[in-house]
Amino acid sequence: xxxIIFIEADGTTIEATAKPGMSVMQVAVNAGIAAIAAExxxxxxxxxxxxxxxxxxxxxxAPAKSDEADMIEFVVDPIPTSRLSCQIEVTPELDGLVIHxxxxxx
Amino acid sequence: xxxxxxxxxxxSFARDPYAAYAQLRDLAEPYFYADVDSWMLTKATxxxxxxxxxxxxxxxxxxxxxxxxxxxxxxxxxxxxPYHERFVQTNLLESEGETHxxxxxxxxxxxxxxxxxxxxxxxxxxxxxxxxxxxDRDEFDFVEDFAAHVPGHIIGRVIGVPDADCPQLRxxxxxxxxxxxxxxxxxxxxxxxxxxxxxxxxxxxxxxxxRKTPQADLMSRMVEHQDAGRMTExxxxxxxxxxxxxxxxxxxxxxxxxxxxxLRFPDQHQKLRDDPALINLAVQEMFRFESxxxxxxxxxxxDTEVGGRMFKAxxxxxxxxGAANRxxxxxxxxxxxxxxxSPNRHIAFGGGTHFCLGNHLARLDxxxxxxxxxxxxxxxxxxxxxxxxxxxxxxxxxSLDIAVRRR
Numbered sequence: 261x262x263x264i265i266f267i268e269a270d271g272t273t274i275e276a277t278a279k280p281g282m283s284v285m286q287v288a289v290n291a292g293i294a295a296i297a298a299e300x301x302x303x304x305x306x307x308x309x310x311x312x313x314x315x316x317x318x319x320x321x322a323p324a325k326s327d328e329a330d331m332i333e334f335v336v337d338p339i340p341t342s343r344l345s346c347q348i349e350v351t352p353e354l355d356g357l358v359i360h361x362x363x364x365x366x
Numbered sequence: 367x368x369x370x371x372x373x374x375x376x377x378s379f380a381r382d383p384y385a386a387y388a389q390l391r392d393l394a395e396p397y398f399y400a401d402v403d404s405w406m407l408t409k410a411t412x413x414x415x416x417x418x419x420x421x422x423x424x425x426x427x428x429x430x431x432x433x434x435x436x437x438x439x440x441x442x443x444x445x446x447x448p449y450h451e452r453f454v455q456t457n458l459l460e461s462e463g464e465t466h467x468x469x470x471x472x473x474x475x476x477x478x479x480x481x482x483x484x485x486x487x488x489x490x491x492x493x494x495x496x497x498x499x500x501x502d503r504d505e506f507d508f509v510e511d512f513a514a515h516v517p518g519h520i521i522g523r524v525i526g527v528p529d530a531d532c533p534q535l536r537x538x539x540x541x542x543x544x545x546x547x548x549x550x551x552x553x554x555x556x557x558x559x560x561x562x563x564x565x566x567x568x569x570x571x572x573x574x575x576x577r578k579t580p581q582a583d584l585m586s587r588m589v590e591h592q593d594a595g596r597m598t599e600x601x602x603x604x605x606x607x608x609x610x611x612x613x614x615x616x617x618x619x620x621x622x623x624x625x626x627x628x629l630r631f632p633d634q635h636q637k638l639r640d641d642p643a644l645i646n647l648a649v650q651e652m653f654r655f656e657s658x659x660x661x662x663x664x665x666x667x668x669d670t671e672v673g674g675r676m677f678k679a680x681x682x683x684x685x686x687x688g689a690a691n692r693x694x695x696x697x698x699x700x701x702x703x704x705x706x707x708s709p710n711r712h713i714a715f716g717g718g719t720h721f722c723l724g725n726h727l728a729r730l731d732x733x734x735x736x737x738x739x740x741x742x743x744x745x746x747x748x749x750x751x752x753x754x755x756x757x758x759x760x761x762x763x764x765s766l767d768i769a770v771r772r773r
Contacts, residue, residue, distance in 0.1 A: 299717075302418060327467075
């Protein structure tokens with residue numbers, strides 16, 4: 261099991277366990293995290309599973325493909341470590357990944 | 367269950383489709399509804415899985431020969447409607463893959479949360495003006511006298527249609543979709559075709575104006591895309607028509623059913639009055655509770671497992687969003703209208719690549735409307751129990767007579 265740490269905008273920390281092959285978005289949804297709206301269900305079609313990767317983790321992720329990069333242009337309050345959580349696949353190497361959540365997706 | 371007990375055209379279904387949906391959801395396997403040659407999916411997990419499955423398409427045209435396509439058109443009865451074929455049956459929603467992704471990307475920017483938020487003052491001003499016009503009425507039809515005017519006007523603004531022409535947009539939009547009426551006759555077809563032609567000709571004039579004098583609107587942006595070779599003129603026209611048609615009737619319907627829900631559940635309405643910051647959750651719940659477009663379809667393009675059994679390529683599935691949004695395995699107290707429900711992972715806007723483009727705009731309309739109504743009026747009362755539209759494809763009251771008391 262891989263552990264993912266989500267930190268809400270108000271500082272609340274939620275640790276969730278993930279199986280390899282899941283997306284980080286699915287992990288958040290299963291953990292009941294409302295800040296990940298993920299309205300299109302993971303098709304890179306809505307931009308509402310936006311999250312901020314902790315700086316020391318950002319370069320350890322496979323880079324965003326063009327569809328995801330295009331969509332990140334449209335999310336609310338993007339920063340250089342913004343990603344769409346539906347496009348990040350959980351692998352054992354991501355054990356301990358720290359993700360900061362935006363206060364709102366809309 | 368047999369076909370005689372699942373009857374979406376019946377009065378009892380219009381009154382309460384959720385009882386019928388619950389019966390289908392309790393079956394071990396998807397239910398085959400012969401009238402539309404489709405396997406009906408009612409469980410949230412099944413509906414979501416098919417919406418997200420990239421091998422499930424809106425049409426099978428790409429697998430058919432030209433002759434087979436013509437046959438299919440004849441069967442669907444729009445073979446003799448050239449404008450309708452060009453601009454209504456062919457569009458972003460009915461396309462897949464590269465064409466779909468290209469067209470969606472070209473217009474997506476105008477429908478992001480940030481871009482849509484810019485329309486708030488426009489929506490507020492229009493809603494205030496409509497309500498001012500009702501100042502001398504203590505009773506009115508919330509649907510016809512109020513809600514029906516809003517979405518066409520606001521979508522018109524986004525597109526770049528001058529305000530004076532927005533009422534005509536509503537007329538065309540309602541005429542074009544008469545093709546999809548239950549019990550459609552030749553007259554409906556004639557009216558739908560004529561309206562499509564008139565709307566097309568109107569849009570060509572608007573295109574020419576924007577080409578000459580670009581503005582900060584969707585039409586000017588699409589003209590830029592057309593001139594740069596990123597979309598054809600037919601694609602521009604069809605995309606514009608789709609944006610109007612997809613957002614017009616459905617928003618009116620959910621405004622009506624949302625208002626009705628507040629009237630049916632006064633404790634929930636009071637919660638929203640006591641805490642107006644609940645409006646986003648309340649609006650989400652309105653979409654879940656009475657999903658205005660409760661039924662879409664997909665075709666399997668390869669043999670696929672759905673809901674525990676295998677289906678052949680070519681199988682047609684009915685995605686009953688209205689049923690999935692009442693699935694108790696997804697939503698606690700699913701039949702309860704709860705304005706504090708969070709998270710509220712409803713699928714009223716569909717899912718996957720065809721996820722509703724206009725979702726933010728529809729929700730902003732509703733946010734402004736219900737917030738303003740609660741500010742202006744001390745109370746609302748239902749004058750008469752409303753009748754809901756029949757059929758699988760839409761959900762909303764024909765009319766909603768309410769009595770209001772001003773502050």
